[in-house]
Amino acid sequence: MAAILYALISSINSPTPLVEYSSASGNFQQLALKILSKKITTPTISYSYEDKYIFHCLNIDGFTFLCLAESAFTYRTAYAFLYDIKDIFMEKYGERAKNAIAFSLNKDFSDIIKKRMIFFNTDKNADKLRAARDNIEKTKDIMIENIDKVIAREEKIEMLVNKTQYMSESSFEFRREAVRVKRHFWWKNTKFTLLIFASFMIVLFFILVIACGGFNFKNC
Template structure:
């Protein structure tokens, strides 16, 4: 069994899902859903021997949990077909507003179940070939490593948020840039002050020599 758990969500609210395995991964999937940005994206989260693939588009998220042995081509093919079936279904037109959790379970849950069964038993080869070509051109599908599961394997570690890391790095960079600017400002001021002092000394020497020459001329 390659595909284990699949769902369709609106934001972080699961509208319909199907789980083929016995182990409960609801906390893991809910954590991942809460981390998905609102913009359109495709991503793979890697955790232990499992892969959480998702497509987020138009306010809806299509997510499937699969064995590591399934790779990424077949699960994303499944997600693409799941997305097409959902958009083409009458339930999609009725889901433009926020719905309660599992509001479409009775209507679209069986569709997810049947599609998972098809891909777990005999995935369409034509679709897989097409997906391979599409994935070769898609550059926004990334792989994100996830920390190990916490105690008893029931909870998932908070996902590493690269945005926070980049923000921290940017803050440190700006702080360092301000420090460098201050150092350069003081350095320029010191150079300017030194130049003024040197100029005054030169003027004083010239004036002293001039006065000395005038005195000698007067005495003669």
């Protein structure tokens, strides 16, 4: 299944991320940093790499929100993800994030990127979220270029991606969700059983009250 594999957030004029998260291993971070170093301000632009992977960039509010996805992963969902983490990031930090130093927000925000990445990778209706849809509608044109246009030949890097970590995390997330669903139905069945038992005991109590001549059980 095609997926988003990596994401970062940086100040728009900075060549280094404030925060990043990767669900795969490889050297794609080097290419991402090359893109950042060009200080591109086009609002929405995507760079393809050998028709296998695409770097999607959202430059907005003084920040760059970038993700790497497999080429089969839809542009719509990739940008829905970027707008989503942008909204969360701006609500949490706002303008003060522009004064943060490189990677200083990793501890606080990388786990949020991870959770949102898993959501957009696994939920088929993720791009239909109202907030995401409204933002995507504003994006009339997404400029799509080959990455060679922004990275000089002498700077070119052969990108390597290993999805083992992503597959492992996806498998873990699937198992965790399966356990959660199993517990939900177990608790639902348990509550139903307890309700039946409580109802039975109440009925039995009133039968005993009637049979014993009242609440003082004088006939028993």
